[in-house]
Amino acid sequence: MIDLADTAACRLLGCRVPLVLAGMGGVARHELVAAVTEAGGFGFLGMVREPVALIESEVAALRALGHTRFGVNLIPAATPAELLEAQLAACIRLQVPVIGLFWDIDPAIVARCRDAGMVVCWQVGSVDEAIAAERAGVDIIIAQGREAGGHVRGTRRLAELLPEVVAAVGRPVLAAGGLASGGDLVVARALGADGIVLGTALMATQEAFAHPYHKQRLLEAQAGDTVLTDIFHINWPIGAPVRVIRSSVTGGLFGRGDGGPRRVIGDEEGRPIHLFSTDSPLRSMTGDFALMALYAGTGIGKIEAIPPAGARMAALMEQARALLATPDAGNAAETSSPVCYAGEFNHAYMGNPEPGEFAATCDALASDLQQAVHLALADHAEQHAFDAPPFGHEAQAYAGWLLALAPDKDNPTSQVQTLPTLLGAMQARLDAIIARLPETDLRQLLSQLRQFLTLQQRRLAKPAPAQPDRPEILSASDR
Incomplete structure (x- = not known):
């Protein structure tokens, strides 16, 4: 039987199974990364726009649990320049082993991270971006299909994009976008991917830092209940689409929020959460969660419970191995x-x-x-x-x-x-x-x-x- 984890990406990341936790902002904290790591996978801390103090504490918490192979996910295009510089400096100082990056490709950031000894991963949405990432020196490329939850870079189906990216570059490729089962892993491997990146499937677990309201909505929704929209735009570049569960906000009940005073719909430890913000509901928040960005990929219909992350990963690998055996x-x-x-x-x-x-x-x-x-x-x-x-x-x-x-x-x-x-x-x-x-x-x-x-x-x-x-x-x- 083929060893699904016998891939270049798994060797670079140091994982035993080819399942990677997406660096979901706010949601992927050390509890979830630790659970994924213990189950044999690899996890990214979702630290987009987070203060340096949180990066330091999350990295320290992982290392206190004995974990040495993990990543930190940053998004330069969505982060103020001063904060981004502080985040990068902190990751280098902390000797973070792997860094995950997304959106506009910046060769200078890639070179800086590689010079610091990091394995660099960059998520892309097109073949041209994949080639640019390879030329910039990226170690692992993540090909993201339009089926993905959260921010979506590309406009093509994963089934079309993935084999073309694999053929165009000489770097290991991971697949992302609407993947939530062992069968998805098998198809991705057959299309040339070294493994798959999981977002929604691991958000709907006990260790995820998502608010219980968000997890419950994931349980109730099906693939057709998601929509790709640019209406959640505060904190991100204009025109950046996200895939979320349909709501009164995506239906246009409140307009687009292009002008006028911002409406506060929630709070996170003193920080206001505004309508049309890209913030999703977290454990640390209060407010009207139904009006927030309820991120979900098209694999949402396969989510039938909120188990421990390790149990979900074990079930996915069992499904995959059953297809092969x-x-x-x-x-x-x-x-x-x-x-x-x-x-x-x-x-x-x-x-x-x-x-x-x-x-x-x-x-x-x-x-x-x-x-x-x-x-x-x-x-x-x-x-x-x-x-x-x-x-x-x-x-x-x-x-x-x-x-x-x-x-x-x-x-x-x-x-x-x-x-x-x-x-x-x-x-x-x-x-x-x-x-x-x-x-x-x-x-x-x-x-x-x-x-x-x-x-x-x-x-x-x-x-x-x-x-x-x-x-x-x-x-x-x-x-």
Whole structure:
């Protein structure tokens, strides 16, 4: 079985599982980072616009718990210059091992952090930004799809963006945006990512510093309840979109807040929280939380409880490993009995495939499975036009088979066939090879794949349910 954590990014970050906690401002404090680390993952402290004293205390709390591999997430474009300088100086002084950065790429900041010995991660929303980040010297690139909760840099679906970023750069790539299950991890790995970044899925845990009101809203909402809007703008550059749960604010009840006095809707230890601010509800706040930015990605529909972070991560890894160990094929197909003394004869005499022939067949199957992943992703996008999770169940099943059979296959992006045609071609390849194989675990696995493909063809033959039309709100000004 493929080791999902055997990646360059995991080695750089020092984690045992390829799950990374997003540096969510306010939400990702030391309790959550510690829980993620103890579960084998990697966590970023969300310190955007936070005072140096908080960075110092949070880092000290993590180290007091014995954790040495963690990151601090900063956002230069959303931070006053004087505060940003103090934050960077503090991270260098504290010898923070990893720094996460977002929004406009600043090569000078990258060079400064690398010179201080930090591993530098930068989250991007386009292929051009990924290339610019690589040229700036970034160690790890995070490709963020438009399905992400919170601030969203790019405008493309993760399924489209991720493989293109992987192909364009020579740095390890992590995937972000609407990811909340083990199946999402499997698809991301099949598309070339070294791991996935989790936001909403880890906000909805006991250790997250989000207010219980926000966590409860995550439990109640579905993917279609999120919207990408620029109406929450205070503290950020103008026109920076965020994905949040729909509310009276995103519906335009209070206008856009472009002029006039600011309305106070909450308080955080003496600091006023204003309507249209990018602040989300935290444990340390009071106020009208329904009017605040309730960040959520499109994977929100998979959130069914508020467990400890370690339990959620363990469940995700169990889901992923199950897809690899026993892909969704049902019961194994029947195979014929082995021939007595078959090992005494060569391949040609027994009718078994020669090694070169078998290798060519396996390579062709891997290429077909890659094509199937992309076609299933395209079909998912066509069926779910607005606010859908990035990867559907069909793509997860094909990706599980791909990683089980050919984990190191380069990832193509071209699509030249329909999925039913591709499934038929794979079945023909398997029919030609299975009957000539001796009774081994490999023959049993290929027989399971054959049966899985048959089930997929039957599913595709059924008419797809109609999808309701629901236009997505991209900007408050569009309403």
